[in-house]
Amino acid sequence: MAKITLDNVKHSYLDKPAGDIEWALKHVDLTWQDGGAYALLGPSGCGKTTMLNLISGLLTPSQGRILFDENDVTALPADERRLAQVFQFPVVYDTMTVFDNLAFPLKNRGASSEQIRERVVEIAHMLELETELDKRASRLTADGKQKISLGRGLVRSDVNVIMFDEPLTVIDPHLKWQLRSKLKELHQQVGVTMIYVTHDQTEALTFADQVAVMLEGEVLQTGTPTELFEKPMHTFVGHFIGSPGMNVLPCKVDNGVPVFADYPVALSNAPGTTNNVVRTEIGVRPEFVSFADEGIPVEIVNVDDVGRYKIVEVQHAQHSIKMILHEGQSPPSDGAKIIFDPAKTYIYTDEHLAA
Amino acid sequence: MIDKIANQKAWFFILPVTLLVAFNAIIPLMTVVNYSVQETFGDNVFFWEGVTWYEQVLTSDRFHASFLRQLSFTGMILLIEIPLGIAVALSMPRKGPWVSVCLVLMALPLLIPWNVVGSMWNIFALPDSGLLGRMINGIGIDYNFTQQPVSAWLTTVVMDVWHWTSLVVLLAYAGLCSIPNAYYQAAKIDGASNWAVFRYIQLPKLKRVLTIAILLRFMDSFMIYTEPFVLTGGGPGNTTTFLSIDLVKIALGQFDLGPAAAMSLIYFLIILLICWIFYTLMMRHENQ
Amino acid sequence: MKISSYFKWVPSTLYIIFLMLPIYWLINMSFKTTNEILGTFSLWPQQFTLDNYKTIFTDPTWYNGYINSLTYVVTNTVISVAVALPAAYAFSRYRFLGDKHMFFWLLTNRMAPPAVFALPFFQFYSAIGLFDTHIAVALAHCLFNIPLAVWILEGFMSGVPKELDETAFLDGYSFWRFFIRIFVPTIAAGIGVAMFFCFMYSWVELLLAKTLTSVDAKPIAATMTRTASTSGYELGLLAAAGTLTIIPGAFVIYFVRNYIARGFALGRV
């Protein structure tokens, strides 16, 4: 088990990167505690898989160091980093039985056959695979195979970290949530450090204690799901987390008071200095916008009933704002006015949360 | 696999192929069958012979001898070429400019006309003026493939290995290229040895391509004619008179068509049978 | 590159050297005079001469051999691939009565030894008056080339999703317009590999080509075997003729070089 630190890591696939866009991974400083469940969340091409390959040793960073606990593993090859990985599509040794698949890493490390049998049966029980042990691996369904892939990491006691590269991609949508909660359950039982890479916020937020949201090679924010939801540090994080994402509305600052379309807005963070700032915006989640007797007059554009809640789209001076109404509530018929919950509305200068 | 739609109109698509192949196969095959059950002394007069030619061929020692020679030749080259082809494919570079250079150079022998292969090896292995001949004699081994049966046999085998192993290399290399990189990564992480990587990842993935390589090599080697004929003419004596060479001798040499036709059919059926058995074994193993 | 990865390359380099040795010896011989070949043993031609090549390029019986060979090989390749394309499409896309048996019957023709068919072909083609013509050899070679072309192309076509055909039909494409404008360009790599194999197996074949021709369509292979046996020991000339037969092959491989490996990987071959 090990604490993982990325110290001033930068990486480019070109040997002489010129502009910003040629850096697959811009300046990253991250520390993950031992035993935690972490997620790298971001759209395709944001550098999350590059970071995973740097940790796994498939790639060596152009700059910076990677530490497991205190020792520098930057140049250490993958097989000496004592880690395991579950890939996007199931990687199993087809000709072997499930038992041999799970026993394979231990056999290569010269464990005795009783040790192997006892450990494999224990892990198989955890993965609910005990009835399939002597079936050929190729006969299992995709989610069964992914469990084998994971099991090969779990059987080893010397594993520093288990990495998941979008493991649910080929799983049948109907079974996805079962495997996801199984992974969460396993993490709580086994306590090995796990790093989960995905573009799907549901998977990232439900699996991880700490989620790093990435965009174009940069880590915009790392935090618990609640921090990311309640207080996004960057407008992109606000947009990317939550469905529908945070409303981002342009606003002006008249001598210290933020104004949205000439309505003053109460905020939880002070706008701070606004000189040499290009853009000031306010961000508020649909969950924290509500109807009220006094407030900004709006016109209701669209109402989507999604069962558990309703998504209401309202408009004021061609800015469209999304709101969430819980089951049973319904929007007023006319003369609607909305207010933002001051504690959960923030001002962003140049897309970053104003200090 | 694609779930195919039932469509009887598809027969129009395969009609041209059926016609062309049938044109070449059906009528000539019928003439062979025709000859194999009759006796003729020319000017189109035929006497019904029934299965006498078949009995005669099946019981003749000459057929047994050339059949055994053919079987051991094919067995030997399969035992050499398949493992050698895989070994070479494994050691080839996977990426970069060298890949296409290797492929072109290796594919070259496949494109040399079979008689040129025969005469090339003839010139190459002549005891006095051939490079190979001089080298072997130079190191003290008395080597003259034109007289010594063992040298003739070995030279023919080495020539075939030189000529066809590249086909196995190409097929095995293609099989290796289709293995996703994630498998090698997983094996490295699991601490698998090179042997384990080969045994549990590469070999299973190569199985289908190897079936085809073995089938192709079995067919081509079992009906080999030109190269050994040009190299040794079937000699010395009849050490390298394989089935095809023997058949042509009987058919064109002694011109007794009956036995030649019977032998042809037996020859063709043997190949069919062995290929069919091998193919069904492989397919049953595949989805078992 | 760590040392071990250099070491990894040794087997394939040794193998390539082993392949090149006889070819080098053939080319070496082609530049020697006959008496130098018989007289001395030299790794490099002492009396360098181009006479052998001169005779081949001037004497019609020689260079006609190349032209004949190239004609029937190219004709065969074009016929085989053209005819195999629709058949492979049928095998890849449709289920129809007897499709499995049909596919296996095709392959059995690939297993037919040419020696078995030498004599019957001779009689058959003479009977229909096609003896000693290019088209005869081209058609005869279809016996083993078409099954192989169908096998390779069918493998490739199964790699192209069936939805592509459907999208085209929905867009209003008639079958043939779709087949020629969209489907064929999509499997160009496969067609390249199929052509490579048809060229290869047709260019190298001697037995059927020799039996079906006498003068007008006599291939180079036939002229070579006759000279070796009749006019004594003209080794140099034989070597030169042999070297020239390698060039068309090298030319074809160069064009198909990056498809060969990818070709097999995709196709079922």
Place this chain on the structure above:
Amino acid sequence: MTLELKNITKKLGGEVHIYETSLTLSTGGFNVLLGNTLAGKTTLMRMMAGLEKPSSGEVWFKDKNVTGLSVQKRSAAMVYQQFINYPNFTVFENIASPLKVSGIAKAEIKNKVEQIADLLKLTSMLNRSPDELSGGQQQRTALARALVKQAELVLLDEPLANLDYKLREELREELPKLFKDSGAIVVYATTEPTEALLLAGNTITLHQGKVTQVGGAADIYHSPENLISAQVFSDPPINTSQVTKNGTQFVLHESVRWPVPEKYSYLDDGRYTLAVRPHHLTLVRGDVEENKQVPITGTVQVAEINGSESVVHTSVHNESWVSQSRGIHDLEVGETTTMYLKTDKCFLYDLDNRLIEAR
């Protein structure tokens, strides 16, 4: 303009893929096929497009029997899950191909393609080849091709399944707008209930080749006629358990009792199947009056917190129940917890899984 399927079936080698079904689809809003993988959505769509012939029954389009009509003659377009584009054409040629085939003048094709490309933000990529584009852009190209030919029938087979989560959200909002004034019959297949609800069209739930219910998305969601429609229309999956009614009380696992609501008083005693959606099983006691909720205790198997909600899996008498509550509930594995079941939000099904009507 309507598309009618008249008692069509699809059998393949003895196996029934689609049981006898009759459907009428019309314009205005999406017709959504909701069902798990292998429920028969794609087979049904392929029969609508004419790509496959039904084993029996007929397909009528604009009051004409088109069952045997060739695909080329039907003004239909289909967008697949794995973004199908012509690999050897540029994006421009891909979008223009249906117009070129129908012989429209070059200049008109050019301006129509540019108009559609602008609508789908593909203008800067018109002369690139499809495999250089990202997944989202490839799917937009396929959508552009379906739109440009103004087909009267547009079939979308899980078009967003392979896209990034956020991109899916964006396109899900864009699609209805794109097809709003196209005047075509639009059929959209999906496995996600939220997508069906968001598109809020005429929804058809499918399960193993059978249509289980047809109606407005919200109507089916709020009153699923049978247990299968309820299960198909619920993500995370609906909790089901056996409950017995004796007298004025419902009894669950012998220990949990609650008064029979007025609307079910007419029922005779006996065993029924109770179905309750996870978000009607909450760890928060307060938000419903006392008699409308009943506590159930169980041991926590796993707690999944996603920032604004907590999905907690608890095992109750070794049945696994899923609760979904607002806010953060960080529970340890093995801890016992109490969930509050909203009794008036549950569904009740009789022994052959038909919804018990409230009276």
